[in-house]
Amino acid sequence: MNITRVMAIFEKDYKEFMRNMMLFTSVLIPMVLAAFFGRMDPEAGALPSELVIIIVGVVFTSVTFSGMMTMMAEENEKDTLRGLLQSPASILDLIAGKSLVIILMTVISLAASIFLIESDGFWSLENIAGLMLLGIFFLNLGIGIGLLVKSVATTSVYLIPIMFLFGFTPYIEFLVTEEDHIARQIAEYFPLYQNLYIYNGDGGAAEFLILLAWVAASLSIVLWAFKRRKSDG
């Protein structure tokens, strides 16, 4: 990896991101949702933490995960990837440059959404640490799948299930009302639930360890994707 090249790719991808309607609106969607939730019921007091966390889930799936996956898929589809790889840039430079853009956009989208939702005490150190792990998890998913999909059209095949499984996880409480239901017990091990606990102030070593395990799993997806790409030529 080379910092000059990473920055060159960052600059290029930042411009591309801002001029890509689909990517650009993905940053706005959570904000619109947050503004809507934030103004929903002023008398009821603070918003249920499940909803706050679902907004977080929307940011991470639509900006972090989907943004990364789409940008990688587009390089593949439009054959610009070939040009980059025929230059001194390596695939790691490319991923690093794109990741920086995605991280920037994620932070903007998340900060604005949390501001609009008027959630107090969101930016505690613990919560930030949890969010960083969650962010790495989604970024890795985006990189891993982005390395394998060949076109932007196929990204939606992955977006929907990932969004429902990992972005809306606490939504299961509205779907399955029975508290000890097996589905709910399983869901509680999903990454977003850990962030919910941490946000509620119930986060301990267990929650962080579970998040770390998800990060490790996502990292192995990235490594596997790299291997598959290599063997494809």
Next chain:
Amino acid sequence: MIHVTDLKKTFGNEHALKGIDFEVGKGEVFGLLGPSGSGKTTTIKLLTGEFRPDGGDIEVNGTGSRHFGRTSYVRNLGILSDKSALYERLTVRDNLELFRKLYGAPKQVVDEVLDKVGLADEKDKRVSKLSKGMKQRVLLCKAVLHKPDVMFLDEPTSALDPTTTEKIHEMLEDLKGEGTTIMLTTHNMDEATRLCDRVAFLHEGVIKETGAPEVLRHKYKRNEVHLTYEDGGVRTVGRDEENSGLLRAALFDESVIDIRTDFPTLGEVFKKVTGKELV
């Protein structure tokens, strides 16, 4: 500069290249000519490391094909492949700036190369708004801005208008003047005749003939003379002892308006060698 020996490439059970050999010297412009499907793109992709050979050896600028994946190898190449693409949402300048930075080339090269291909005024246009010919010129700029020692150009002018083609030819002649080694593929015989020091005829994965265009034209000329008469009639006679009287008389015959030896174009030579049209 480029040494290729017994190079083979197979896709499934299709033998795209059946063992080809050629050499390209430093500063030489070498043209690989052949009809569609003859294996031109495959050869270029093997030389740029995009494909791995199934047999034979390649060496470019002292690097063997085992090391083609390395940055140090690609960094000194200028590549214009059949599917090269630009970032459509970005401007011409942004596209070239990206590659300038990736190569660590000096700041002024972007303006320099755009000037050369006549695109100085389109710098701030988005690529999506450019014509096909303009895009191809930008792609050529991208391929040369780091001043590579060796260039691989896959059909640099196919399906382009004459003005763009001319601009690209001028640029390539300049590069040749600066000592760049260039290997290009083409269907266009005039292009090959104008630019190439030597050409190779590729046909069904085999090189059928190699040499300088003029030398090949000589080698395959027929010993015939065409006489054109003022009434439009053409007579072809052998250029030999037997017809010497007739030919001498034709020189002074007022009704003969044109006397021409049979000197084939490169395209005609190709047809003689392979039995196939080039296009």
